[in-house]
Amino acid sequence: MIFLNINNLNVEIDGNKILNDFNLSINKGEVHAIMGPNGSGKSTLANVLAGNEDYEVTSGKIIFKDTNLLELNIEERAQLGIFLAFQYPVEIPGVNITPFLQASLNSKLKNQNKQEIDSLSFAKLLRNKAEELGIDTEMLKRSINTGFSGGEKKRYEILQMSVLNPEFTIFDETDSGLDVDALKMVTEGINRFKTKNNSFLIITHYQKLLDYIRPDFVHVMREGKIIKSGNISLASEIEESGYQKF
Amino acid sequence: MNNETTQTLDKYAQDKYKYGFVTEIESERPKKGLNEETIKFISKKKNEPDWMLTWRIDCYNKWLKMSQPKWANLNIPEIDFQNIYYYAAPKGFEEKPKDLSEVDPKLIETYNKLGIPLEEQKVLAGVAVDAVFDSVSVATTYKGELEKLGIVFCSISEAVRTHPELVRKYLGSVIPPGDHSFSALNSAVFTDGSFVYIPENTKCPMELSTYFRINAEETGQFERTLIIADKGSYVSYLEGCTAPQRDSNQLHAANVELIAFENAEIKYSTVQNWYPGDEEGKGGIYNFVTKRGLCQGKNSKISWTQVETGSAITWKYPSCILKGDNSIGEFYSVAITNNFQQADTGTKMTHIGKNTRSKIISKGISLGNSQNTYRGNVSFLRKAEKARNYTQCDSLLVGNKCGAHTIPYIESKNNSAVVEHEASTSKINEDQLYYCRQRGLSHEEAVSLIVNGFCKQVLQELPMEFAVEAQKLVSISLEGSVG
Numbered sequence: 001m002i003f004l005n006i007n008n009l010n011v012e013i014d015g016n017k018i019l020n021d022f023n024l025s026i027n028k029g030e031v032h033a034i035m036g037p038n039g040s041g042k043s044t045l046a047n048v049l050a051g052n053e054d055y056e057v058t059s060g061k062i063i064f065k066d067t068n069l070l071e072l073n074i075e076e077r078a079q080l081g082i083f084l085a086f087q088y089p090v091e092i093p094g095v096n097i098t099p100f101l102q103a104s105l106n107s108k109l110k111n112q113n114k115q116e117i118d119s120l121s122f123a124k125l126l127r128n129k130a131e132e133l134g135i136d137t138e139m140l141k142r143s144i145n146t147g148f149s150g151g152e153k154k155r156y157e158i159l160q161m162s163v164l165n166p167e168f169t170i171f172d173e174t175d176s177g178l179d180v181d182a183l184k185m186v187t188e189g190i191n192r193f194k195t196k197n198n199s200f201l202i203i204t205h206y207q208k209l210l211d212y213i214r215p216d217f218v219h220v221m222r223e224g225k226i227i228k229s230g231n232i233s234l235a236s237e238i239e240e241s242g243y244q245k246f
Numbered sequence: 247m248n249n250e251t252t253q254t255l256d257k258y259a260q261d262k263y264k265y266g267f268v269t270e271i272e273s274e275r276p277k278k279g280l281n282e283e284t285i286k287f288i289s290k291k292k293n294e295p296d297w298m299l300t301w302r303i304d305c306y307n308k309w310l311k312m313s314q315p316k317w318a319n320l321n322i323p324e325i326d327f328q329n330i331y332y333y334a335a336p337k338g339f340e341e342k343p344k345d346l347s348e349v350d351p352k353l354i355e356t357y358n359k360l361g362i363p364l365e366e367q368k369v370l371a372g373v374a375v376d377a378v379f380d381s382v383s384v385a386t387t388y389k390g391e392l393e394k395l396g397i398v399f400c401s402i403s404e405a406v407r408t409h410p411e412l413v414r415k416y417l418g419s420v421i422p423p424g425d426h427s428f429s430a431l432n433s434a435v436f437t438d439g440s441f442v443y444i445p446e447n448t449k450c451p452m453e454l455s456t457y458f459r460i461n462a463e464e465t466g467q468f469e470r471t472l473i474i475a476d477k478g479s480y481v482s483y484l485e486g487c488t489a490p491q492r493d494s495n496q497l498h499a500a501n502v503e504l505i506a507f508e509n510a511e512i513k514y515s516t517v518q519n520w521y522p523g524d525e526e527g528k529g530g531i532y533n534f535v536t537k538r539g540l541c542q543g544k545n546s547k548i549s550w551t552q553v554e555t556g557s558a559i560t561w562k563y564p565s566c567i568l569k570g571d572n573s574i575g576e577f578y579s580v581a582i583t584n585n586f587q588q589a590d591t592g593t594k595m596t597h598i599g600k601n602t603r604s605k606i607i608s609k610g611i612s613l614g615n616s617q618n619t620y621r622g623n624v625s626f627l628r629k630a631e632k633a634r635n636y637t638q639c640d641s642l643l644v645g646n647k648c649g650a651h652t653i654p655y656i657e658s659k660n661n662s663a664v665v666e667h668e669a670s671t672s673k674i675n676e677d678q679l680y681y682c683r684q685r686g687l688s689h690e691e692a693v694s695l696i697v698n699g700f701c702k703q704v705l706q707e708l709p710m711e712f713a714v715e716a717q718k719l720v721s722i723s724l725e726g727s728v729g
Contacts, residue, residue: 050684074683084684090677094699100685103695107686143699160685 002063003028003199004168009060011041011048011224018044020224022060026168029196033210034203035235036221037243042203043087045221046172049201050084051077064168078104079111083166085157087173092144097156098126100144101163108164129162133189151182158189170201175209187212207239220246269355275335275465279328282306285434288333292403295410305423305433312427318561318590319619319651323495325532330497331465332435374399376440376456378469388452398443399454402470405441412443416472420503420540420567428534428561432501436470439500444479444510453709455484458498469500475510477543482513482709495523495558500535508543508570513551515708516564517716520556527586527615530558537564538594541573541602549576550593551707553716558587563621565594568602568633575604578704582720583616583648592621592653597630597663606637609701612648619651626663634664641671642700644693694721 004026011019018041026032036042048055049062051074062069069077092100106116117125130137135155145153154174161169171190175183190213194200202215210218210232218234219226220243227246228234238246276287285306289299314322374388376399392399398409405413423433440456458469475481498520504512514537523530533556539548550564566575577593595604604624612618624635641650652669674696682692698705698720708716 052680074680075686075688078684078686086681086684090675090681092678092681092696092699094702095695100682100687100695103687103691104685107688107691111686164685 001066005063007061010058012056022225026199031200031215032217033215034219034221040221041224046170079108081167083161083169085171085174089145089153091146093146095144150177154186162193167198172203207235210235275331284332298406302434305430308424309430314427320588320590334465374452374454378438378458396445402439402441420538421501421536428499429536432468432499436468439469439471442473444475444481446476447478450481453482457486466497471502473504475506475512477507478509480511484515486517496531498531498533502537504539506541506546506548509545511547513549516552518554522556522587523558525585532559533557535562540567541570544570545572546570547574551578554581560589560591562591567596569598571599572601577606578707579608580701580704582611583618584613587616590619594623597626597633600631602633604635608639610641612650613644615647617649621653623655625657626660628659630660632662637667639669643673
């Protein structure tokens with residue numbers, strides 16, 4: 001089975017070309033990191049994978065779990081096992097995470113023809129996951145992301161990920177705006193969740209995050225394509241001498 | 247706005263009304279038109295004492311001299327008052343049936359279809375229902391049980407005969423018939439509604455509820471409700487309404503008066519779902535409603551909660567007169583307009599006594615081509631020492647063709663009064679929709695979730711039995727899924 005294969009992908013927004021014959025393959029259980037300067041197309045890649053309709057795919061292919069991803073809309077992709085941890089998780093006033101996430105999980109279970117989870121079992125599951133991640137259960141009573149600090153929002157994303165149990169998670173600059181303690185807490189959550197059955201794509205500016213997560217592959221992106229791939233040592237190289245040399 | 251959002255919104259805008267059926271039942275009506283003969287006909291049908299008829303005729307004469315209020319942000323077509331039936335009752339309905347076994351099975355069937363089973367044992371536990379069909383009350387449940395506590399819960403027609411001393415004293419005492427033309431009209435031709443009296447220091451043990459149904463064509467419904475909470479008592483009351491789907495417009499002009507004495511509390515909730523008209527704006531109910539509560543005694547409290555999703559035109563301002571010192575008035579409102587609906591709704595809080603407090607939370611949601619206006623009037627009279635008001639009005643726009651308007655008036659004749667006002671207008675946010683869909687929710691589920699979240703502050707004020715219903719109604723008003 002092809003897990004994820006992106007082949008010669010070209011993407012535009014408002015007529016501006018952002019991804020340029022982009023290629024990337026990820027196998028089950030692998031952790032990939034993409035680094036690159038501002039404007040290199042990293043966040044576009046994350047949003048195109050999630051199905052954001054503001055971007056226009058002009059040519060190329062994305063295959064995920066043997067399925068043509070470009071034929072699916074946002075929610076269908078989510079139900080198939082794609083999770084995007086947002087750079088700026090949005091506030092939804094008045095909406096509590098419990099019914100929200102239960103509906104999310106059930107949409108996924110329904111898609112897999114599995115039995116839906118009842119409210120009681122779900123509340124238990126959510127509480128357990130929150131405790132595992134060291135998230136105060138008081139926080140579960142608040143409206144989604146409403147009035148949360150940057151660090152709280154990111155931990156909430158990790159909580160949602162661990163409940164929905166996606167096979168492929170994209171972290172879009174999850175480290176931005178986090179202090180060292182918050183970063184540590186978030187990366188611990190990710191490491192706890194990592195198994196040989198799920199894969200990750202980590203998009204970041206800085207090496208710091210990668211010190212905690214240790215990706216299998218590091219790619220450097222520039223002007224809409226990957227210009228160099230390697231292992232973790234590539235990240236150190238960037239940290240030392242910047243993106244100029246690439 | 248992207249394509250998919252537009253498509254979903256279009257789908258919402260074609261919302262279907264599920265209460266649009268007509269009950270085939272022969273009805274008895276006087277001739278069309280409004281004159282003294284019509285009023286005498288109504289009064290005779292209801293077996294009213296002379297003083298009631300005299301009062302009605304007085305009010306009719308006031309109405310003749312008045313013209314319709316024109317200040318609302320509404321486009322109201324000319325209403326031909328001579329082309330309306332003012333009374334309709336299922337044929338042979340001379341006396342209200344004594345118990346449910348005497349009620350025409352077609353009527354029971356109608357209420358079953360509306361989700362309001364009248365058989366007492368099946369009724370929502372802890373809720374007593376008065377069912378009003380066109381101009382008459384057809385059944386009141388749990389009456390006996392309430393009587394044991396001295397609580398009176400019956401139709402207003404019945405109360406005119408059985409409790410004339412209370413009706414005579416308080417009818418029109420909060421809303422003077424000459425207040426404006428709709429109140430004069432209602433006072434002249436009111437047909438049925440509920441009467442509630444809670445004796446001193448009594449807490450009404452169940453929710454009281456009236457369900458209004460307009461069935462007959464070209465018929466106006468003139469609901470009149472009077473609720474009196476004596477010293478230290480408490481009551482929670484809920485009304486619901488629906489009407490068949492018809493091409494012609496129908497008139498509903500209601501008057502509701504509440505009186506709370508010392509330390510008494512009245513909680514009044516409305517779930518209004520009159521037929522709103524079709525996608526082109528044809529048909530629908532004109533809903534001209536006057537609701538006013540008087541906090542007569544010290545420490546009394548009146549709280550209005552409304553969920554307004556229906557009607558072609560809504561003109562409605564549930565108000566509180568805060569006369570007793572330390573009395574409290576509250577207004578919680580969700581108004582949803584879709585297609586070509588127009589709503590001009592809000593409240594009036596009149597602070598008269600010392601330390602009186604009022605709170606206004608209004609949530610307006612506009613979809614399709616609709617126009618939604620919040621209109622508020624908060625005033626502090628000279629003796630309203632240290633009175634306070636808090637107002638919050640939020641508007642949510644869904645789509646590009648609708649409008650939201652906020653018109654708050656504040657008047658103060660006492661400089662110790664404190665007023666806080668917050669207002670916001672927002673469009674449904676693409677980022678929120680994207681976020682929800684990325685978690686696997688469909689576009690429709692996401693919109694419904696966000697709108698319900700937006701209304702939560704108000705919905706949680708409803709009695710528990712109805713909060714879930716109201717939440718569903720909010721979702722249905724957005725969806726096209728119910729046919």
